[in-house]
Amino acid sequence: MKNILLTIAYDGSRFHGWQRQPSAVTVQGFLEQTMSRLFRREIRLEGTSRTDAGVHALGQRATMRTDIGIPTDRLARVVNNALCGREEGSYAVSPVRILRAEEKPEGFHARFDASGKKYIYRMSPARPDVFRRNYVYFTAQKQAGAGLDISAMQQAAEALKGTHDFKSFESAGGNPRLTTVRTIFDARVIPAAEALEKGSASRLGLQPDEVLFEVSGDGFLYNMVRIITGTLVEIGQGKRAPEEMKEMIEAADRTVAGHTAPPYGLYLAEVYYGEKTHGQQTQLG
Amino acid sequence: MKNILLTIAYDGSRFHGWQRQPSAVTVQGFLEQTMSRLFRREIRLEGTSRTDAGVHALGQRATMRTDIGIPTDRLARVVNNALCGREEGSYAVSPVRILRAEEKPEGFHARFDASGKKYIYRMSPARPDVFRRNYVYFTAQKQAGAGLDISAMQQAAEALKGTHDFKSFESAGGNPRLTTVRTIFDARVIPAAEALEKGSASRLGLQPDEVLFEVSGDGFLYNMVRIITGTLVEIGQGKRAPEEMKEMIEAADRTVAGHTAPPYGLYLAEVYYGEKTHGQQTQLG
CATH class of the missing domain: 3.30.70.660 (Pseudouridine synthase I, catalytic domain, C-terminal subdomain)
Structure with a gap:
């Protein structure tokens, strides 16, 4: 089980804020859905801040505990391509981007350790x-x-x-x-x-x-x-x-x-x- | 009857292009509807260029022939407030803005005279x-x-x-x-x-x-x-x-x-x- 800390940028103007909601498009929901589909298992994020609808991020943080096999230094690239909704080499730019992924000790939490x-x-x-x-x-x-x-x-x-x-x-x-x-x-x-x-x-x-x-x-x-x-x-x-x-x-x-x-x-x-x-x-x- | 030449800026990312369409949000349609409601008569624009969906403008031009009483030098301000969907003093910013309005001779046409x-x-x-x-x-x-x-x-x-x-x-x-x-x-x-x-x-x-x-x-x-x-x-x-x-x-x-x-x-x-x-x-x- 790896504990991965993500640094995330997003344009908040098209989202109903960070936090997952059952019937609104949120940054957390978009990331979790994209990664769950990509890695074929449920991915859950723990974000640092619940930004409101319309608020942007240059460096939001979130941890994910997962057993995915992909090396952590390749994670950002693979997820970013999936966020664009297309294959590698795509010309599209997503409103959400993983800037960095790094492994942390098991007990580390994006919010509580900030x-x-x-x-x-x-x-x-x-x-x-x-x-x-x-x-x-x-x-x-x-x-x-x-x-x-x-x-x-x-x-x-x-x-x-x-x-x-x-x-x-x-x-x-x-x-x-x-x-x-x-x-x-x-x-x-x-x-x-x-x-x-x-x-x-x-x-x-x-x-x-x-x-x-x-x-x-x-x-x-x-x-x-x-x-x-x-x-x-x-x-x-x-x-x-x-x-x-x-x-x-x-x-x-x-x-x-x-x-x-x-x-x-x-x-x-x-x-x-x-x-x-x-x-x-x-x-x- | 006045013949007014408008200079218009817009962010094209939310529009299906310039040209009026029956069932899609376009820049021309948004402007015509807003002005028709504001001036309580049908306003029709003749634009210089039919920009495609997603294309932006720093200086689109359009002519309108109208008998509205408002002085031409106040037109941009009044229409821009209406485009924001609120009263004067609003904090909102519209994706479309009239930068300038000027009167032209009767025969002048935004496209044919360019x-x-x-x-x-x-x-x-x-x-x-x-x-x-x-x-x-x-x-x-x-x-x-x-x-x-x-x-x-x-x-x-x-x-x-x-x-x-x-x-x-x-x-x-x-x-x-x-x-x-x-x-x-x-x-x-x-x-x-x-x-x-x-x-x-x-x-x-x-x-x-x-x-x-x-x-x-x-x-x-x-x-x-x-x-x-x-x-x-x-x-x-x-x-x-x-x-x-x-x-x-x-x-x-x-x-x-x-x-x-x-x-x-x-x-x-x-x-x-x-x-x-x-x-x-x-x-x-």
């Missing part, structure tokens, strides 16, 4: 072109052309760092028995033009009108990144002061924070195991 | 990431990592320039009574990295692994750009010599040319009226 995650959120105060409608949040305002105050957003993001109770940034639906305390390793608001100059974000297909929010931490509450993003947008639009971020955290009350930004701007960028290597560069799958 | 068009084709010898599967042609080869010989493709593209019979590059389905002679103004094969450095193509969301084919001319036969692209890919892969392009043109026989590249890498970039301003920079909508 020490943290990194998310990226793409937004733009300019109306994105028709090709980015499922990938970038348009932070529309009444006054056409009004931008986002990046330095105010950066100042507010600083207040997120460290260990806090993030109850104000959790949607209903979270487990009420569990703690809402989380540690944020890093939180940055970056103009895409700056990220493009450094070359680090070129693989995301970013365009200069965009603003990125990158956040890493040991865990995130339900919709936490989207509520934080919505709050940062309101700060960037001048509707709230940057100093309010600290107060909102301290209030521990969802009603004081901003709106929930839409799912399609959100990317699960990276999952950390063991030491928190949250400085490393994220590669787009 | 003096030429420009197309862009995006391809990559590296498997594009999951987010580009509907936008870039993956020119797969058996040997993983095999690239495209850009200078061979550039040499072959030179042979396209000028006035030739392009019968070898026409799919069945073209009108057999009409001439297959066309004039190509310009034809270029450009590494995306080079286009990105110049900044000219940044709005396309290009990534450095891509290769662009840009071609402008007074007209194009059915599937002509896609067959030329497929032929250029075969030259770039070393399956044909660059010198063969001239021979293929002279043969005037579809069977001698290369394969038809898929629709989703193709962008109708620009339509020219009057003087052939084919040097001007294309803006992504």
